[in-house]
Amino acid sequence: MVVGADLLSVEKLSVSFPLLRGSVEAVRSLSMTIRPGRVTALVGESGSGKSALGRAIMGIETPSARVSGRAVFHDPAGDGPVDLIALPRDGRQIRNIRGNRIGMIFQEPMTSFSAVHTIGNQIEEVLRIHTVLSPRERRARSEEMLGLVGFDKPDHVFNMYPFELSGGMRQRAMIAMALVGRPSLLIADEPTTALDVTIQAQILKLLKDMQVRLGMAVLLITHDLGVVASMADEVVVMYRGEVMEAGSVGDIFLNAQHPYTKGLMAAVPTFEMARHERLKPLREIRVDTAGLLGSCARPVVEEDDVLLSVRNVSKIFRPKHSSGFFAKPSPPIRAVNDVSFDIKRGETLGLVGESGCGKTTLSKILMRGVRADAGAVVYNGADEPIDVLSAEGENLRHLRSSIQMVFQDPVSSLSPRMTVRGIISEPLEIHDKGDSAERIELVRRLLHAVGLPSSAGGRYPHSFSGGQRQRIGIARALALGPGLVICDEPVSALDVSVQAQVLNLMKDLKAELCLTYLFISHNLAVVNYMADRVAVMYAGRIVEIAPCDIIMNQAVHPYTRKLIAAVPAPDLDCRIDFNLAGESSTIARRAWKRHFLDEGDPDNLAHVDLGNGHWVLARRGVDAKDLRV
Amino acid sequence: MIRYILWRVAMMIPTLIMISMLVFTIIELPPGDFFESYVEELKAMGEKADMQEIEDLKARYGFDQPAPLRYLDWVAGFVQGDFGYSFEYRMPVADVVGDRVWLTVLVSTVTIIVTWLIAFPIGIYSATHKYSWGDYGLTLLGLIGIAVPNFILALIMMYFANIWFGISIGHLMDQDFLGQPMSWAKAKSILEHIWIPVIIIGTAGTAGMVRRVRANLLDELHKQYVMTARAKGLHPFRLLIKYPLRMSLNFFISDIGSILPTIISGAEITAVVLSLETTGPMLIRALQNQDMYLAGSFLMFLAILTVIGVLVSDIALAILDPRIRLQGGHTK
């Protein structure tokens, strides 16, 4: 291997998508290099062409896209440089490289799997194509990989279908799939967006290990500057399809030159920020909310004015099995286990927790998207309380217009055959708000508010970048001016600048329209910025709930503490300690004090009041003082 | 799943009862009965019927009784495996149907398999090579097959097969083999004849299948999971088969319910034109003559196959797509 030779050198690569009228220039004559064994981070605003670049390198961009330029791949194990772009589409040569020499983690793991094949089948397929292993070995390798990405029971997961996994679990499966072939270059497109910080750390550690062990180079596409700081050797900053700034991590973090890079750095929310402080996006967008979404229904916010109260909600899933209908069923999954909490009017309740702990399921139960097995949910938005789980008729209609949800997976929650305009105005049409001209106007303003051009209204969801789709979802949820918005990872796919813009918007709206948010996120900094109170969930139960400050500074539960410790900061000096943070929670759990363990019987645990609205799940009858230590 | 299947099997009973009533009604609907139409037909030929025998037969088969009683009689017989008596053939229905079923099964299965063997590759080709000359050409050919009524196609093919290749017109085998036990020569003769009905019956079906495969496949080709699979380096053909094709099979699976009965009944009209020794012409004749037990039992048999087919199709559907919950209702 020639020292100093680039593993991949991209030269004047352009990608453009023809549209009905005009076209989108996603990547404009971009050049960059990736060096063997290094992590090159690609950061940039949402929609700046990062994913398009990744796909173009793999040669899997949609056929309608126009790709030009060169991407020379010099495989250390292969026989000389090849121009990936020039290779025949789906020819033998490029197929040998895909999956085998270059692995790819897609940005949207939720939809990247085929729904009708098991996870195991799809992961193992990589080995089937590129190796000569026996089925048994393939299975062993796949399960090993699944274990590495943080699954407790890889053999179970192997037989599960993608729709049975939570968002983060799918993302990890995706990572397993990309890594199982042991590529020399990994294109990781936002690999950790759906993961909580502990698992994120675990995954990053895995990547790092593989990079070191196998000499694997990584093109890490991400917007999380904390991750960049912890992982990257080199950084490329991209804006609207062009490179703004490139250099080593040090150059970028300590010596940023370009105003865009500087802007990005400034937009990151930190723990040190004051509650009322506004985030500083690259461009401030002023939204004219007045008269747009209706005005604040009840300006006075009282204490103990509960908008939504959740009592003893439980949900058990019985997994399907691929191995025929005679196989013995695998154990049921307790996704949500006896959860109770309140959301007060006008507050933002943050919900954090491990990937797969039941946050999405819980939020869908609140929306009646999933039927709860037990429990009650009461909504106090209307004149009288409505029992959410059994409402019918007018009550249900009212609920539907006053509780809205931003889905964790933006792709699949947008009708693929509706234009963005149709999607955003749909809730208005359903609830018969305004005439068609007003709706068009509202859609235009909403698009503007989330930072999308108005021409986006005529496009279909698939033609957007991950972050853009997420913003469409947010715009839709806000369109009706609902009383309660449940946001499931609303900003996970957004770069810091757009994230800042959107978070500001949400905060503004909250203030002006007295919105109430249930804010699910893995990004604790964001939760810290947004939430008034925070609930921490673990394995289907709420383990700790308290006002935001308390959680951030005086958390009691060992899981919460670990979460907070694992937050990556966009600072080269405090990189994550992978050895500590990267250990899986089942292992970490062994070190928990026995106050927090149920020891086989869930009834052993109960919520213990620590004062100031601070509750923690612990042994019945345990003294609060013992816990604080 | 097993519970679901058992439950569905139990559900078949009321369904079949309803079907049997309907079948009976449909056969009873046309005014008159077999005997009247028999007498009329004889009269039309200038002959006269043995009225005595007809009166006897009428009494014997309960035609002097009200319809509901006859219905009960028939159903009771059916349950015991007695499918009734064919007036036209003057023998038990089971004997009449006899051999024809196997020939029908042969023709239909060959047709169906040929249809699939041709339609799927072409459908896949048309979808992946949308608007290529191949796509246009095959579409054109297939649609011509649909647009020309089967009987005209049959006549034209038979006529020219006779003029050019000297193949005798119609039938499934040389007449000399009729009623003979199976032999190599007979099998060969069947093979020589079977291609005409297969082509004629198959054209329309093939073209239809091609268009449907194409349409359904086109919808799947752009999905994200296809891209994922490509990123793994999967061979494009294997990829197509494993992912999008499987996804697009939904329409096909849902139709299994109607495939089973067609295997037994075959393409009636074409069979009539080609005078195939299949069950189709027999059924049509039985219906036209109101040979009611023959027609009724045969229809009932088809109905049972349909019902089984629907169940099979539902189960296959659930296997094809694990997301499908056959029992669950929807959420509001």
Add this chain to the structure above:
Amino acid sequence: AEVVDPDPLKTRVAEGVLPPLAERLPKVPRVVPLDGTDGGVAGRHGGTVKMLIASQRDIRYMPINGYSRLIGFDRHFNFHPDLLERYEVEGERIFTFHLRPGHRWSDGSPFTTEDFRYVWEDMFHDKELHKGGIPTVLRVKGKEPVFEVIDEVTVRYSWEDPNPDFLAELASPVATRLMLPAAYLKQFHHKYQTPERLAALIEQQRVDDWVSLHQKMSRTARPENPDLPTLDPWRATTLPPAGQFVFERNAYFHRVDGNGLQLPYIDHVVLNVGSGDLVAAKAASGESDLQFTNIDFADYTFLKSAEKRGAIKVSLWKRIQGSRVALIPNLNCTDLIWRQTMRDVRVRRALSLAINRDEINKAVFFGLGSPSANAVLPDSPLFRPEYRDAWAEFDPDRANALLDEAGLLRDGKYGLRYLSDGRPCKLIIETTAETTFDTDVLELVTDHWRRIGFRIFTHVSHRELFRQRITSGETVLALSPGLDNGVPTADMSPRELAPTNNDQIQWPLWGLHQLSGGGEGRPPEIPEAQELLDLFHQWREADTLEEREVIWHRMLSIFTQQVFTIGIVNAVPQPIVRANRLRNLPSEGLYGFDPTSYLGVYMPDTFWLEGGA
């Protein structure tokens, strides 16, 4: 030429399976001279003749074409003893039949008067087998004949009143069976069989009781039981259901040719079942050696063009219907006004006059038919041109005048006429539209009648529905073939001309009245119809041929002058296809069911294949 083998079955004789020819033939066989009169020449044995049938039922053509009857017609419609050696008739009342001594059924069992006795006593008079007693055709004025067995070979049937129909009935295409192979059938009869054995047979044949067993095993109209001995030239060998029916020569057949060769010449007749629509195509490609059913005049050109390929010859015979298609007003229809209108002879005559028969003949029948009222053909001794031409010329002006006279007024020159109650003259013609002729003719008639102010609509229905609607009087006008027998002799019953049957479209109710002996229907309500009925009764009483002839002519004259049915074209050609090598099938002939029994009177047993097997 080769030496003709005198006995085609000699190998089987040699094997001892069959007795020699001399023992198989009756003492006095029927000798068919085949000396060139009527065009038939003596031939040679051997070969197979293939024919096409449209359904399994059509094996019934075999006994019709075989035409072995006690007494049969020759091709000039004279009676001729066939199975009988001779017969005597006294005053149309007493019929004595003499069998041929030594005559045997096809299984070799003797054919004797016991076979007549069995039918008469053990079948007709068995309360279980024939609940209604003897067949109605055997009753005269409701009374049974006296049946006597004189000896082994002689039987007698004697009636109190004359039964002039009897011989014609015996010579008809589907004759009433007076004799069946008793020796064979006794095993199915409760009188002769033990109940256990009977039960076993019932079980084996999968029937319900011995009655159905007997019926099943003794069926002759359709030779479905290969074991049933027969007297026909060919006997069945195939048990249905089948796609192909093979008939084999009857080794005991009673006819010989002038050279002493036992008939039939042809060894096997094979009937192949196929779609009726394909018969013409298959016949053209030489798949049939003898075809007359399921082909029609419209196929002629096509068949003729296939003649060039050498395998077949097509000839045109003449159909014997009184009219190929006729328009028949229903004088019993329920619509009062229409009934009155149609009973007005002027209207019927006008409708007839308004039809341009020449155009129809030219357009549809290539000018080969003969425009005619529904009457007898020139081939009948009863033919007179005035019957043919009665109200059959094309004269719309006269038609219009007649209609004006009848009070059906019209507005404008081309306008509609109106009935007396003010309704327009819009008529629905009922038809079963079995052939394109029907639709074509209707289309032309529609046009012709437009000129006399009638509007025509067609309603097509199934045959049974068609009948039903006529009987119930819903139909005013129907399209249907004319007289079945267009070539009658005075000996044949003129029943078709009088209201005698409920299937007569012009007067179903009057016919029913007569048929049921006055129990149902209504007596004829117009004098002309009543007169026809009276004449019919007179015919039955008439003793001499001359008397009958006079009556026939009276009836024909009334029938045609009154235009009870509106005939259009008759004597239209019917193509007959034969293999090139098939001999003795006349190139011209009369085609029909009654009285010619299709090919029956032309004796298919005398047909032979040149060049042999």
Add this chain to the structure above:
Amino acid sequence: MSEDVASLPPPVHYVSKAPFDPYAVEADADPTVGHASQLKLTWWRFRRHRLALVSGILLLIAYCTVAIVEFLAPYNVHTRNVDRIYAPPQQVHFFHEGSFVGPFVYGRTMELDMETLRRVYSEKKNEVQRLRFFCRGDSYRFWGFIDGNVHLACPAEGGDMFLLGTDRLGRDVLSRILYGARVSLTIGLLGVMTSFVLGIVIGGLAGYWGGWFDLAVQRITEVLHSIPSIPLWLAMAAIMPADWSPLFVYLGITFILGLLDWTGLARAVRSKLLALREEDYVLAAQMMGAGSARIIGRHLIPGFMSHLIASATLTIPGMILGETTLSFLGLGLRPPITSWGVLLTEARTVNVIALYPWLLFPVVPVIVIILAFNFLGDGLRDAADPYN
């Protein structure tokens, strides 16, 4: 970190010099696109599909001509010419003996061949019969009430013009095809539409709601599905009132069959929706409070549109030719009503194939119409396909 990797030279620090404006708007697309409704967008995309556009126009023309066949057809539908039975098609010429004459046909004589009973036509090369345009010919009653006799083209006075030959009664095949379009292009549509609407609605609800409704629908489907169409036709024909005109009876049968024929489609729709309803966007719509109709119509059915369009185009031949099958059973349309199916049914014999093949010509318009519908369907499919 392994040695050689660590020893790589540090990358150059690159900073773009291009001017940077964070507020720069994306000028990538025409803003009108953003405001256009989905229907409009679909139309814009459809317009780009040449073949589909042409097909659409063709169909439009075809349906327009249906309104004015009386004028377009050179003869009346029932005009017979007894001296011109089974006349083969005539060719239109423009040049006679080298000089331009305009469109004309040669006169013909007919002789009867009494041997084969064939009519033999021979062209008289010296008799030029010039066609006339916008001329007076057979009189007709336009749409049943306006009398007229003007035709687009007629034969020369006393001559004839049978461009597609004549049938067994000497009727002009071309005129009959034109008249036949009237029935063929309209009536069967009714049945197809009925069955489509029912199939989509019932199948949609069953697939989306599932549960007991699905169960009930499935059982009904099974029952209906179990009765093959032929016995139904026979039974139906038997109960149709006898005094209905054949057109009406046919209409009735098509309609009833449409009412019964939805099962196949319903099953397909249901099966697909059973899978689609598990998609997140359906959940999203439910959570917005969308009703079943909206979810099925706006979210689910579009995902199945390709199949529906394909199915629809495939049933069109059935609708045009449905009566041919029916007439095989002795039902269906009959003369004097003329449709393409009737014309083809009349051509149902070997005679025609061997001797008068021009009577099979009605197959051509059938093929053209079917192709047109098919390409139109393709265009619609593509226009509705967001990935396109």
